[in-house]
Amino acid sequence: MERSLQELKERHAQIEHDQQLQKNLEERSQMIRSQLRQSKSSSLKLELQKLEKQLEELEFNLESRLFSWAGFKEVFWQAVRFGGLGIAVGWSLAFYTLKNPAPNNTSPAPQTLAP
Incomplete structure (x- = not known):
């Protein structure tokens, strides 16, 4: 657990460093583009x-x-496992209800015989 936390901290620090580097490179790239508009130097293009x-x-x-x-x-395999379990339970319930349908409670009204 501690090793995972340390790896996460290191990855976070590396990401922050890379994002700062990306920002600096983009700024430098914009400067070179503006210089390229003024002079068509091959060294600037390179x-x-x-x-x-x-x-x-x-x-x-x-x-x-x-x-x-x-x-x-881990999240993927949990989703596969519980999704598959949910499908299996759903199918078994559907098959059970198709084989043993619930009785219909709406029976016709009793008829009285008139003499």
């Missing part, structure tokens, strides 16, 4: 391509850390 590649990798890393299979594994 730097912009590198920054965009870093941003893509960083975004992928952030998404994979936030949505990992390990985090959803």
Whole structure:
């Protein structure tokens, strides 16, 4: 339990670091784009391509850390288990009621015979 908590704290710190890095890279990318509008330098284009590649990798890393299979594994299997159990109970109740229908309480009114 303590190890899981420590791993969660480390992952949270890494995510915060990566988000700050992402913000800095986006700001730098915007600066380079504005400089590119003024001068068409090939070195600026190359730097912009590198920054965009870093941003893509960083975004992928952030998404994979936030949505990992390990985090959803337990919840997924519980949903499968209890969903399957619910379906099995529902089917068994449906079959039981089809085989043993409840008696109909609406019987016709008794008729009296007139002499």
